[in-house]
């Protein structure tokens with residue numbers, strides 16, 4: 001969790017990658033809007049997770065141009081938004097577009113450092129169903145210390161609800177990943193993943209609904225060591241399917 005200085009002139013990525021997998025006709029694939037920016041990551045290896053998913057096609061966009069994809073004329077091309085950004089500025093127009101996307105019943109999958117987005121937009125916390133504290137924060141009269149992170153931890157992810165479509169078929173698994181501590185899941189989110197790892201908060205994956213939208217948060221996914229974990233890939237594929245109401 002290191003904030004990256006955004007390079008001026010950094011342009012929106014790029015590809016509207018047509019997945020090569022042939023398991024579904026193109027018209028039935030889930031169309032993903034994948035948003036990044038504000039935090040470094042292994043771009044090609046991350047996108048490989050979606051290229052290897054035969055059920056999706058995706059467009060990948062980077063801030064500060066990504067919000068343009070939420071305008072109604074662009075948003076109609078997507079079924080699910082995947083957030084892998086760590087970004088603070090958001091205009092009133094982009095807020096309204098973001099909320100309209102969700103109110104139309106489309107899905108939202110929030111990954112890893114995107115938990116720390118939009119710290120000054122209180123509605124994001126309600127959408128996410130949790131909160132990461134980039135700085136010391138007063139919450140209902142209680143002082144919350146800044147959340148913490150630790151790289152390169154080997155730990156066990158426990159499946160808190162094996163009957164949910166997002167976690168179905170998954171068993172407790174080991175992963176090598178970054179942990180986040182001292183961040184919160186909201187009491188009205190539904191826990192899917194937990195861990196006993198000391199450097200991590202207990203709840204590290206959950207679901208909820210926001211307006212008409214199905215929302216999933218997964219804390220995992222710092223780098224390729226996580227992206228390559230088959231359990232991570234299955235989890236993300238099932239999160240997308242559930243968010244798209246295709247479970």
Ligand SMILES: [Zn+2]
Pocket residue numbers: 001112113178221222223
């Ligand atoms: Zn990370």
